[in-house]
Amino acid sequence: MFGKGLIQGLGVTAKNFIESFSKPERMTTVEYPEQKVQVQENYRNFPFLVFDEDPANPRCVACKICEKECPPQCIYIEEVRDEKGKAVRRPAIFDIDYSVCMSCQICVEACPFDAIKMDQVYELSTQDRFEGLLFHKEDILKPNDYFGRIHPTDAKEINLKLREAADKKKKADEAKAKAAAAAAATPKPPTA
Amino acid sequence: MIAPSDTLMPVTPESRAYSVVPRENAAGHQCLEVSLGPQHPSTHGVFRMDVVVDGETVVKLKPVYGYLHRNHEKIAENISFIGSMPFTDRLDYFCSMTNNWAYALAVEKLAEIKVPERAEYIRVIMAELTRLINHTCLVGFLLNDLGAWGTPLLYAFREREKMLDLLEAVSGARLMCNYMRFGGARCDLPQGWVSKASEIVNSYDRFLDEFETLLTGNEILIARTQGVGVMTAAQAINASITGPMLRATGVDYDLRKAAPYGIYDRFSFRIPLGEHGDTYDRYYLRILEMRESIGILKKALAEIPEGPFCADVKIRSFKTKPGEVLSRIEAPKGELGFYLISNGGPSPYRYHVRPPSFINLTLLEDMCLGSKIADVVIILGSIDIVLGEVDR
Numbered sequence: 001m002f003g004k005g006l007i008q009g010l011g012v013t014a015k016n017f018i019e020s021f022s023k024p025e026r027m028t029t030v031e032y033p034e035q036k037v038q039v040q041e042n043y044r045n046f047p048f049l050v051f052d053e054d055p056a057n058p059r060c061v062a063c064k065i066c067e068k069e070c071p072p073q074c075i076y077i078e079e080v081r082d083e084k085g086k087a088v089r090r091p092a093i094f095d096i097d098y099s100v101c102m103s104c105q106i107c108v109e110a111c112p113f114d115a116i117k118m119d120q121v122y123e124l125s126t127q128d129r130f131e132g133l134l135f136h137k138e139d140i141l142k143p144n145d146y147f148g149r150i151h152p153t154d155a156k157e158i159n160l161k162l163r164e165a166a167d168k169k170k171k172a173d174e175a176k177a178k179a180a181a182a183a184a185a186t187p188k189p190p191t192a
Numbered sequence: 193m194i195a196p197s198d199t200l201m202p203v204t205p206e207s208r209a210y211s212v213v214p215r216e217n218a219a220g221h222q223c224l225e226v227s228l229g230p231q232h233p234s235t236h237g238v239f240r241m242d243v244v245v246d247g248e249t250v251v252k253l254k255p256v257y258g259y260l261h262r263n264h265e266k267i268a269e270n271i272s273f274i275g276s277m278p279f280t281d282r283l284d285y286f287c288s289m290t291n292n293w294a295y296a297l298a299v300e301k302l303a304e305i306k307v308p309e310r311a312e313y314i315r316v317i318m319a320e321l322t323r324l325i326n327h328t329c330l331v332g333f334l335l336n337d338l339g340a341w342g343t344p345l346l347y348a349f350r351e352r353e354k355m356l357d358l359l360e361a362v363s364g365a366r367l368m369c370n371y372m373r374f375g376g377a378r379c380d381l382p383q384g385w386v387s388k389a390s391e392i393v394n395s396y397d398r399f400l401d402e403f404e405t406l407l408t409g410n411e412i413l414i415a416r417t418q419g420v421g422v423m424t425a426a427q428a429i430n431a432s433i434t435g436p437m438l439r440a441t442g443v444d445y446d447l448r449k450a451a452p453y454g455i456y457d458r459f460s461f462r463i464p465l466g467e468h469g470d471t472y473d474r475y476y477l478r479i480l481e482m483r484e485s486i487g488i489l490k491k492a493l494a495e496i497p498e499g500p501f502c503a504d505v506k507i508r509s510f511k512t513k514p515g516e517v518l519s520r521i522e523a524p525k526g527e528l529g530f531y532l533i534s535n536g537g538p539s540p541y542r543y544h545v546r547p548p549s550f551i552n553l554t555l556l557e558d559m560c561l562g563s564k565i566a567d568v569v570i571i572l573g574s575i576d577i578v579l580g581e582v583d584r
Contacts, residue, residue: 005409012406013343028350040357042382044364065508071275104278104370109507118364
């Protein structure tokens with residue numbers, strides 16, 4: 001019968017219309033500014049810098065690997081220099097242009113120090129398209145606790161790894177100190 | 193051999209492409225040249241068609257592209273191997289997972305990396321989810337082009353949303369996943385993901401049934417699409433058309449069967465084939481392909497083994513052996529190929545993408561000639577192009 005498919009189709013739309021008031025799988029929209037969807041744990045947005053205790057002493061050592069690896073080249077780093085002009089392993093400038101960043105997470109994977117991680121903030125709109133989205137070191141430095149809050153699974157793994165590494169280093173340092181002390185204690189053979 | 197200059201056609205206003213178009217029809221009535229696009233909503237992006245119409249009938253059609261050119265291939269030759277992985281997401285932005293896979297496959301061939309078992313399963317699951325997303329959306333867009341404003345498209349988007357949530361839970365992003373890595377995937381599937389995915393996949397057949405009740409038997413859809421934009425098998429093969437476009441003409445060619453990559457040889461599935469090569473066949477073939485994908489997904493989700501999700505490949509200072517490689521996979525839109533030449537350095541010496549959308553577009557004029565201008569829009573819609581991939 002001509003028109004049967006059409007009527008069947010209208011049946012489907014009618015069913016969808018009615019069920020969109022009652023069935024949860026058909027209710028897919030939320031009224032955004034008032035209601036917000038919980039972001040997923042793996043959700044990533046833009047990178048931020050992690051510090052352990054002191055914001056003046058972040059994990060980042062300004063090695064510039066992320067700057068080099070970043071595909072859209074949105075990271076700019078300058079290291080701190082002491083009075084002799086020698087580089088200190090700390091960033092003086094760490095700028096990320098969020099308007100260029102494409103949230104690819106390559107910097108996070110390339111970082112050997114777990115110093116840069118992906119954030120989950122998403123309400124970043126601004127009226128200034130140049131300076132407004134250029135984030136400086138002060139804006140993107142966030143504590144490790146914050147990272148633990150947004151990515152609990154990853155943070156647990158990384159904290160364990162870092163603690164193990166720190167313990168190992170401590171032990172090695174202690175052994176070294178002991179060896180040095182022992183070396184100092186033994187009298188040097190007289191040089192003739 | 194180069195022809196001597198005096199035998200070349202002199203460049204006159206008449207010899208320019210624009211002037212070759214017919215100005216008048218046989219009865220002496222004037223033809224009209226219309227520029228469809230580049231910001232016309234039915235062109236699926238920034239794509240332009242120079243259409244010459246005699247009344248409403250198309251007498252010439254010239255596709256114009258390049259508005260979205262981003263220099264992807266040249267950029268990839270100047271950054272590290274892993275650096276172009278996020279750029280491959282932006283080729284066909286509906287199917288970032290398959291793009292990632294095709295690129296990873298090429299580099300793995302070059303560097304001779306063995307992919308662990310679990311990673312192979314993860315890849316198949318992601319690729320088939322992508323196929324579901326792409327085909328569902330395509331049907332929605334096609335119906336939008338036909339004039340069914342909103343309803344089928346929003347039903348399609350509602351289902352796609354559930355699968356995008358799955359991709360987000362795994363990779364952290366809904367569209368630009370950047371998930372595959374050389375030797376596997378970036379991270380493991382999160383806790384409880386497989387059961388969540390199985391739930392959505394198992395309920396997908398029901399959605400397709402509903403979608404088909406809405407569309408497949410609809411008299412308006414049949415009247416608008418059957419016999420419109422017919423492509424013969426010979427034409428399709430000559431123009432190296434691939435994917436659902438080729439199979440709609442009845443040619444049995446699917447890379448998952450013809451040259452299995454990954455672990456596709458372990459799955460049993462059928463290749464749906466069309467008969468007439470018209471727009472309706474192309475629409476219905478995609479529905480059938482989705483049903484086969486569901487079968488593959490169910491099996492893969494049930495069988496996925498435990499184990500490492502990625503081979504031990506370092507990200508920093510990654511280098512491959514010198515050589516030349518071509519990888520091809522059956523992306524939802526057709527055969528997606530990556531051609532790489534490496535000289536052993538940190539970035540590829542030559543990087544080329546064979547995008548299915550771009551090559552499938554070559555027969556647009558042949559399909560459109562003689563049809564009405566309203567049909568041009570749905571023929572273009574049924575090709576399933578994404579301009580990110582056409583222009584690169």
